[in-house]
Amino acid sequence: MDFNITTALVGLGILVVCLIPILWLHYTSNQANKKLQTQFKEAATQAGVNISQSDTWNKIYSIGIDETSKKLFYTKLNGHGLETTQIDLRNMKSCTIAKEMDGPNLEKIHLAIQLKNAPQQKLEFYDSDILPSVSEEYILAEKWVRSIEKVK
Template sequence: MDLSSAIIGLVTVLAFVIPIALIIRASKAKQKKFLSNFVKLAQQQNISLSETEVWSSSYAIGIDSSSKALFYLRKRIDTEEHFAVDLSNMSSCKVLNSSRNVGGSTIVDAIYLVVSFKNPSEAEKRLEFFSANHSASLTDELQLAQKWASKVNATVTANQ
């Protein structure tokens, strides 16, 4: 193999690798900024998050284990929804997988973390983890919702 072939091969490989590396780097920076804004928003609510999770650069959830609070954020291009849940007022937390069967395949339309409260007059709160209307593909949102349901239920049980 001569030197010119090696240089052409190297340039070709770099032409593919560099853009992919730049996209990954930009995605990580965007996610880091989103997490930073999420933590600041929680601090404005006097919530000091001890554990957080960000996914799809549109969703974030965190828990303050000392003050027993859950904080959630869903951000869209035109709207932002955030709220805090006092875990001492909660009775349970479960995952709702809204799906349908089409031609033998299961299509997931939405995944929610559903928070129920001790006071029966207080309506359940649905924390969206995935919506087919806003995301093209489902990755690990179901496992993430199940993980957080377990975490929240463990905190609520320990709190009672």
């Protein structure tokens, strides 16, 4: 076989054209998560929570824990801004993962935190009305159940 430079350049050009949108989506997603992480940390600081461990995902959700004061801080970005929830883990009875199903379809994933003297709090990790498909949300929820139980 003879090496044809024109064919190689055309192939390389097609490869570059296919990769540019993928790389752009990855870059913009990372930038959006970084911006949300900054907003999350600012909101936590304003609430007097010193975040020692945190996660941000899907450009919507953030969760963090203050291991010293045993407080969990959660935010969800909605149409009205950043919705925040703060939970004192010293008042926690249990923490589990709750899934809501519609037949065979997964609708929602929540952390369900049962408090000793208050109603159960649900922290959303996935909602099929917002996101088209579930990816790492369940694994992330499992990680946070372990982290919360460790701090409790």
